[in-house]
Amino acid sequence: MKVSEKDVAYVADLANLELTAQERDGMLRDLNSILDYIDLLNELDTSNVPPMAQVSTHEHANQDKQHSSPFDASREDILEGLRPSLPQDVALANAPDADGTFFRVPKVIER
Amino acid sequence: MDLHTLTIHATRTAIQERKTTAFALAEACYARIQKEDGQIGAFLTLSKDRALEQADRIDRMAAEGKPLPPLGGVPVAIKDVMVTRGVRSTAGSKILDNFIPPYDCTAVARLESAGALILGKTNCDEFAMGSSNENSGFHPVHNPRDLSRVPGGSSGGSAAAVAADMVVAALGSDTGGSIRQPASFCGVVGLMPTYGRVSRYGLIAFASSLDHIGPLTKTVGDAALMLRTIAGRDPMDATSADVPVPDYVAELEKPVRGLKIGVAKEYFGEGLDDEVRQAVESAIDKLKSLGCEIIPVSLPHTRYAIPTYYLIATAEASANLARYDGVRYGHRAHNVKTLPEMYRRSRDEGFGAEVKRRIMLGTYALSAGYYDAYYLKAQKVRTLLTQDFKEAFRTVDAIVTPTAPTAAFRLGEKSNDPLAMYLADIYTVTADLVGIPGISVPCGETKEKLPIGLQILGKHFDEATILRVAHGYEQAA
Numbered sequence: 001m002k003v004s005e006k007d008v009a010y011v012a013d014l015a016n017l018e019l020t021a022q023e024r025d026g027m028l029r030d031l032n033s034i035l036d037y038i039d040l041l042n043e044l045d046t047s048n049v050p051p052m053a054q055v056s057t058h059e060h061a062n063q064d065k066q067h068s069s070p071f072d073a074s075r076e077d078i079l080e081g082l083r084p085s086l087p088q089d090v091a092l093a094n095a096p097d098a099d100g101t102f103f104r105v106p107k108v109i110e111r
Numbered sequence: 112m113d114l115h116t117l118t119i120h121a122t123r124t125a126i127q128e129r130k131t132t133a134f135a136l137a138e139a140c141y142a143r144i145q146k147e148d149g150q151i152g153a154f155l156t157l158s159k160d161r162a163l164e165q166a167d168r169i170d171r172m173a174a175e176g177k178p179l180p181p182l183g184g185v186p187v188a189i190k191d192v193m194v195t196r197g198v199r200s201t202a203g204s205k206i207l208d209n210f211i212p213p214y215d216c217t218a219v220a221r222l223e224s225a226g227a228l229i230l231g232k233t234n235c236d237e238f239a240m241g242s243s244n245e246n247s248g249f250h251p252v253h254n255p256r257d258l259s260r261v262p263g264g265s266s267g268g269s270a271a272a273v274a275a276d277m278v279v280a281a282l283g284s285d286t287g288g289s290i291r292q293p294a295s296f297c298g299v300v301g302l303m304p305t306y307g308r309v310s311r312y313g314l315i316a317f318a319s320s321l322d323h324i325g326p327l328t329k330t331v332g333d334a335a336l337m338l339r340t341i342a343g344r345d346p347m348d349a350t351s352a353d354v355p356v357p358d359y360v361a362e363l364e365k366p367v368r369g370l371k372i373g374v375a376k377e378y379f380g381e382g383l384d385d386e387v388r389q390a391v392e393s394a395i396d397k398l399k400s401l402g403c404e405i406i407p408v409s410l411p412h413t414r415y416a417i418p419t420y421y422l423i424a425t426a427e428a429s430a431n432l433a434r435y436d437g438v439r440y441g442h443r444a445h446n447v448k449t450l451p452e453m454y455r456r457s458r459d460e461g462f463g464a465e466v467k468r469r470i471m472l473g474t475y476a477l478s479a480g481y482y483d484a485y486y487l488k489a490q491k492v493r494t495l496l497t498q499d500f501k502e503a504f505r506t507v508d509a510i511v512t513p514t515a516p517t518a519a520f521r522l523g524e525k526s527n528d529p530l531a532m533y534l535a536d537i538y539t540v541t542a543d544l545v546g547i548p549g550i551s552v553p554c555g556e557t558k559e560k561l562p563i564g565l566q567i568l569g570k571h572f573d574e575a576t577i578l579r580v581a582h583g584y585e586q587a588a
Contacts, residue, residue: 017458018452034421041489049491051487103439106453
C-alpha cells in the first residue's frame with residue numbers, strides 16, 4: 001500500500017477538502033490502485049531527459065530553428081489598449097455574501 | 112428544412128436566399144430539443160433570448176439583401192465549460208450551479224461575431240473530468256444512437272446535440288480526448304486543434320497545459336469553417352499562438368494523393384476491439400486507394416501516456432480548482448463558523464466524486480517528498496512522447512489510429528472502476544500531452560450499429576493536412 005489513511009488525511013488537508021469517513025475509505029482504495037498503475041513510469045530511465053511543463057517550451061517538429069517560438073508569452077511593454085476593469089457591482093454579482101463593497105466571509109480564527 | 116442534412120454552408124445559404132429564416136430554424140431546433148432532450152440530456156441551459164435576438168439581426172440582414180457573415184444564422188451549442196456572459200455556466204458542476212459569468216469566452220464571441228446563434232450550454236463531465244459524461248453534477252447524457260449507452264466524454268452533451276440534430280455544430284473542449292472520443296462514440300466529426308491555436312480565454316480551466324477548445328460538427332468541411340472562425344492569437348490568452356490562420360476551407364479540396372500516412376503498431380495492439388480494428392483497417396485501405404502512401408511507424412512510449420497524463424492533468428487540476436472556495440462565486444456551505452470550515456465544506460459539498468479523486472491525486476503528486484517521483488517524472492516522460500512524434504513526423508505527414516479502443520459502452524459499465532475508465536483514453540491522450548492536432552471522423556459501425564471513429568493526428572499547426580485527409584476520406588467513404 002503506497003498511501004495510508006494518515007496520507008489521505010494530510011492530502012485532504014492540503015487540498016482543503018473535508019472528506020466524510022466513507023469518502024476517505026474510497027479514496028484510500030482508489031488512490032492506491034491508481035498509484036500502483038502509475039508505477040509503470042518507473043520502467044523508464046529518465047535521468048537525462050529534460051522535463052516538459054508545457055508545449056510552448058519546445059521547438060516544434062516543423063518549425064524552422066531560426067524562428068522564435070510562436071508561444072512567446074513575453075511582449076513589448078506597451079499596453080495593448082487600456083481595457084476597463086470589471087465594475088465593482090458586476091464583480092460582486094455572484095457572491096454568496098457581500099456588503100456592496102467587500103465579499104463577506106466568516107471570521108478567521110487563529111488556531 | 113431537414114435538420115439532419117443541414118451543414119453550416121447549407122444553413123447560411125438557405126437563410127441568405129430567403130428559403131427559410133434564422134428565426135424559423137432556431138425555433139425548429141428548440142422544438143427538437145423540447146421533444147428529444149428529455150431522453151438524451153444534452154443541454155443544461157437554453158439561451159433563447161440571446162439566440163432569437165441574433166436570429167432577428169441575421170434575418171434583417173438577409174431581408175435587406177446584405178451578405179451574411181460566414182456563420183450567419185447557424186444554430187450552435189457551447190459546452191458548459193466555456194463562459195457565456197449573462198447565461199448560466201456551470202462546467203457541469205453543482206459548485207457553479209448558479210454562476211452567471213460577466214464575460215464571454217473568446218471562441219464563443221468569435222462564433223457570435225460570425226453570425227452564429229448560441230442556442231444553449233451543453234452538459235459535460237464535471238470540470239471536463241471524464242470519458243462518458245456520467246460525471247456530470249446534474250444528470251448523465253445518453254447517446255442518441257443508443258440511449259442505453261454513453262455518448263463519450265467529457266464533451267458528451269455537445270456531441271449528442273450535433274448527432275441528434277438539435278444544432279448544426281457545437282464547441283467542445285479536449286484535455287485527454289474529450290472532443291475526439293465523444294465524436295467517435297456519437298458518429299460525428301470532432302477536431303482538436305494544436306495547443307494554442309484557439310484561445311483558452313473563457314474556458315474554465317481543468318489542466319492549463321492540456322486544455323483545448325475545438326468544434327464538433329457533421330462534416331469535415333464544417334469543422335474547417337468553425338476552426339477558421341475561432342482560431343488565432345488572442346491578447347487575453349498568453350498561450351495563444353501568434354501563428355497566421357490559413358484558410359482551412361480552401362485547403363480542403365487539395366487531393367490526398369501522395370501524402371504519407373503513418374500507422375503505428377502500438378495503437379493496434381491488445382485491448383483494441385476487433386470490429387473497431389476492422390473498420391479502421393478498411394479506412395486505411397480506402398486512403399491507400401486514394402493514393403496515400405501507408406508507412407509503418409513506431410511510437411514506442413505510447414504505453415506510458417496514460418500514467419503521464421493522469422499525473423500532469425490532476426496536478427494542474429488541483430491548482431486550477433483551488434479557486435472554488437465559496438468566497439467570490441459558486442456554492443458556499445451554510446452554518447459554517449470559520450473560514451477554513453467554509454472552504455472545506457463548500458468544496459466537499461459542491462464537488463463530485465471524480466473531481467475530488469483527481470484533486471487528491473494531483474495534490475499528492477505535487478506534495479513535498481513526492482514531486483520528483485511523480486510530477487517531475489511525468490514531465491520527463493512527456494518529453495519522450497514528444498520526441499516519439501517528432502521522429503515519426505520526419506517520415507510521414509499524418510498518423511492514423513482508432514479514436515477509441517471500443518464503440519460506446521453502456522451507462523454504468525465503467526463508472527465503478529476509475530482506472531478502467533481512464534484506460535478508455537489510450538489513443539487520445541498523447542496528442543494532448545504533445546500539443547499536436549487530431550481529428551476524429553466516423554468510419555463505420557459495429558454490428559449493433561454503434562459508430563466507430565478514425566483518428567488522424569498531424570504536426571503542430573498543420574490542421575490543414577489532417578482536415579484534407581479527413582475530408583478526402585469522408586468524400587470517398
